[in-house]
Amino acid sequence: MTTIGFVYPDHAAEDDYPLAEKILGAGVRLPVAHIYGTDLHAVPELLDLGAPHRLAEGARLLAPHDLDAIVWACTSGSFVYGPDGAREQAAGLSRAAGGIPASSTSFAFVAAAKALGVAKVAVAASYPHDVSALFVDFLDAAGITVDGMSSHGVATAAEVATMTPEAVSDMAAAYDRPGADALLIPDTAMRTLALVNTLEDRLGKPVLTANQVTIWYGLRLAGASVASSDLGALFGAGTGE
Structure with missing residues (x-):
């Protein structure tokens, strides 16, 4: 059994995680705190949201699950x-969780982008432009070229969570x-896990979504190799090296 814990902010699209657990089968547990x-x-609110004491609280809540990674x-x-x-944020989370990855x-x-051999990407961000631009900077620092970035300008995660599958699909197509x-x-905060294959079929290319890559990378951190035909190209070859 491989158990990956996820520290999740507030409530929005956390139902993507039990869905993934169901898809990936009995050998995987994905508890959420x-x-x-x-x-x-x-920016100020996001810096507060990711503060060390908040993530340490998430690690404390997940401790009973005997995690392989967080x-x-x-x-x-x-x-x-x-x-x-x-990087320091992740290191602090590891310390709070007893030293696990x-x-x-x-x-x-x-x-995920590097695992797929992706060098140039488009970004369809739900955030306001100034926040979206920081994601572009993050990717650029990692050597990933952003061919185009579009921001949907949604002010809160709660609003993002109300987007219908059709709205998400249309946004993806418009911003590709x-x-x-x-x-x-x-x-x-956006429900995308059940849409990944549909989006890839519509666009004719890999689509990487937040909850999808989070689950994939958690499994990879734990050294687990899990393949699925239901979670896009990223999961098509499993999570191992």
């Missing part, structure tokens, strides 16, 4: 710290770029 702060997509399941609450700050959704996007190798959709 909620921490609370404001869900506003603004992930901060929040893109904006990690990339807003920049690469160095996000730890990371965040932002690093999961980087690892023909020259991009893949499309990235960076918000764990």
Whole structure:
């Protein structure tokens, strides 16, 4: 049994995690612990949301699950710290969880893009423009070229969670770029797990979404190799090296 814990901000699209657990089968457990702060997509609030004491609380709540790895399941609450700050954030989460492997959704996007051999991406972000631009900077620092970035300008995670599958699909199609190798959709508040294959069929390229890459990278941190035909190209070859 492989058990990956996820520290998830407030409530929005956390039902993607039990869905993934069902898809991936009996050998995988994906418990979620909620921490609370404001869900506003603004830099000061996001810095507070990803603060060490909040993530330590998430680690405490997940401790009874005997975790193999733990992930901060929040893109904006990690990339807003920049690469160095996000690394320290992940290191702090690892310490709070007893030294097990730890990371965040932002690093999961980087690892997923590199695993697929993706060098140039388009970004379909739900955030306001200034926050979206920080994600572009994070990717650029990791050597991933952003061919085009579009921001949907949604102010809160709660609003993102109300987006219908049709709205998500239409946003992805509108914000894709023909020259991009893949499309990235960076918000764990958006329900995307059941849509990944549909989006890839519509766009004709890999689509990386926040909850998808978070789960994939958590499994990879734990050394688990799990393949699925239901979770997009990323899961098509499993999670191992």
